[in-house]
Amino acid sequence: MDTPHTEEHEPIPDDESGTTYIGPMRVRRSETDTARTTDRRLLEWVDPRDDQRRAERTMRDSWRVLRIQSEFVAGFDAMSNVAEAVTVFGSARIRPDSREYDLAVRLGRVLGSAGYAVITGGGPGAMEAANRGAYETRSRSIGLNIELPFEQHLNPWVDVGMNFRYFFVRKTMFVKYAQAFVCLPGGFGTLDELFEALTLVQTKKVVRFPIVLLGRAHWAGLLDWMRETLLSAGVISEADLDLLHVVDEPEEAVEIIAAAAATRGRADAGADIGQEQP
Template sequence: MVSPEGERALEEQRLGPVLRRDGQVQPGTTDQRLLDTEGPSEWVHTDPWRVMRIQAEFVEGFGALAELGPAVSVFGSARTRRGSAEYEVGVRLGRTLVEAGFAVITGGGPGAMEAANKGASEAGGVSVGLGIELPFEQGINEYVNLGVDFRYFFVRKTCFVKYARGFVVLPGGLGTLDELFEALTLVQTRKVTRFPIVLFGTSYWSGLVDWLRHTLIAEGKASAHDLELFHLSDDVDEAIALVSKETGL
């Protein structure tokens, strides 16, 4: 459309903070689209709607954990078998953390996570499970007394870090390694206030530590003092003492 003065008159639409003109103008109003039950449903799969879901997950997670108190996140394999030596270590670890004054946070699943939650629950402590929507894993284990289920890994991992004063890492697989290296990176880059990270099980973790020392550091991809970002231990009481000392609890 051209005005009498020869200037083009733009069709303009304002939807909250969004300005739309010409071909970007949408029919109807925001309220009309909200209240119209006959309208299209594709919007539930759009990125703006995903942002709202993400925001909702942060709100729910932060709200559930805001008054948790001192806590330690325990990571480990979902495949650790009940009754195995590793499982029993997880149970003792969860129990001893509660006795030291900590709540216990895990991923809420089976295996090592269940073991730590079991120990915490049986000791009368707060046993937290931060679950994740996965196609091949069961839900939150029976020993969790405060649980939150997440759709998004990054929201869940934020809660692992935000509400923990330290990490204890039991033998685990790819998910455990992901959580471990994210924690190490956050501490190394000073994105978080330093907190203790204990790798439990010297024989399990020694190969990784050797690789860090003889490959990663030897080739200049990391500094020698980065090895000081974590501790190795085979003793539950020592692991708890390391966490307690660095957190000041």
Template sequence: MNAYQRGPVTLRGQHVPTTTTDQRLLDNRGPADWLHTDPWRVMRIQAEFVEGFGAMAEVGPAVSVFGSARTKPDHPMYALGEQVGAELVEAGYAVITGGGPGSMEAVNKGADRAGGTSVGLGIELPFEQGLNSYVHIGVNFRYFFIRKTMFVKYAEGFIVLPGGFGTFDELFEALTLVQTHKVTSFPIVLIGTTYWQGLRDWLRDVAVEEGTISAADVDLLHLTDDPQEAVRLIRTANEERRAHRPE
């Protein structure tokens, strides 16, 4: 029987809901509905923030890693994800992923096998698969925006493996936060030049040419196929940030 995770609660069988918490929050059921529901949602949102902050507060220096949940264990990108997790641990970082299967599992596995801290931040979805078995600290969220806050707040950079819409969402949100100076010196490294090169070319050849972004915005993205180089880029950026931090 499939399990469904709703925050810290596990549901099975007939108790599995047909909608998610985010969906119910964003649905507009009428002009007065908020009087009866939204104030209570605010309390739940507050509780999720407190839960997340409490779980993550002592993780230490960490890097968030994103990638496809559909990557199979026999795919070369899975092995690369394991190497990313291990390299981050060797560099002194905890690893934060979405906690699911595929590339996320691979990164958590690499961190676990290397003796580091492996964190998974799950999310309530209609096709919830639960946290993978390599997660040491796991938090399940109802709301995407709270989960996204945790990914950024407790990380010193992003490493992005090939992925789909969820990965794109996290990537472009990180780019927006850096470009608007909402976060300071936050390195973003894409692993997989064959997968990502076309995107960066489009940004430079189309978006920059149309004037919708600047050329400097494209330079926020670093491309590589080497996990060691990815970790080096993040560590160098953070060393420079700390060196220029006011005393």
């Protein structure tokens, strides 16, 4: 019999209830080992001398291929109507009363007003703020969440939200449906996405894809290190550094993105003229 919905039985807020996501499924007050996410189980090392564990892994991995495939299909279906979009990264730990949070809200508003959908990781902090700014302009606000033992609830400003099991599937969605990246102040996760985007553009896996760093003070030390250490050692080139645009105002970021879009349109038209037919 259901418990009556009274004051004594009000729902426990997600951040106090042990809420976790297992792929698209939300679990509250779960007694399972939520630290062992799907990604972690996929990447777990198995002792080659343990024949039983090796056999179990082989069987599980065969089925995982289907789960991975289904996650790609679900992501492609959910994002199929996304046209012009910008992916925004930033720390989940930024507080709502901070200058960085206000900056992210402004970015979401400016992007939304310019006609771009905003894609984030769907979590709290800078992601929530950017989604909020887009939501307030009635632009599409998209959150692509990931199964984690922490910082993983979808924020309330997301219109279209998905929960992914696998980081690599989620990362594909971030890139495939975006025309640019904007990185707000953040930590390891933001740096991971930043350098992955840089590598994709540097190796021409993605072409004419602007990467904008918002907040000169936050990014200055990293850029100095890249210039003084990486460039000096010859492991990157000056052209690689030129892939990054550093600004302080959201309006500057949108100007860079719009200019790149115009260049992309002209380049694509020229490519189509000379393209050989199969």
